[in-house]
Amino acid sequence: MIGPIVVLVVEDDAITRMNIPDALHDDGFKIHEAPTSEEALQALDAELGVDCLLTDADLGDGLRLASQVHENSHWLRSS
Numbered sequence: 001m002i003g004p005i006v007v008l009v010v011e012d013d014a015i016t017r018m019n020i021p022d023a024l025h026d027d028g029f030k031i032h033e034a035p036t037s038e039e040a041l042q043a044l045d046a047e048l049g050v051d052c053l054l055t056d057a058d059l060g061d062g063l064r065l066a067s068q069v070h071e072n073s074h075w076l077r078s079s
Helices: 014-026 037-045 062-071
Strands: 006-010 030-034 052-055
Touching: 006 014, 006 037, 014 030, 030 037, 037 052, 037 062, 052 062
Parallel strands: 006 030, 006 052
Antiparallel strands: none
């Protein structure tokens, strides 16, 4: 894989959504953020080259989001 790993962080808590990306960015990851599942799906549809989805299972529909991404694996780049 060429370039940094791209992570989509989906988290509704603003403080957590700031801390996780900061830590990942410090380790060389490229980060996209979304506060809701709906915005995450829009980001995935925008073909940002996401490699990994990191979502809050307590998001309300975080597990549904993970399931949708699994069913539509073309949204994630493969290595």
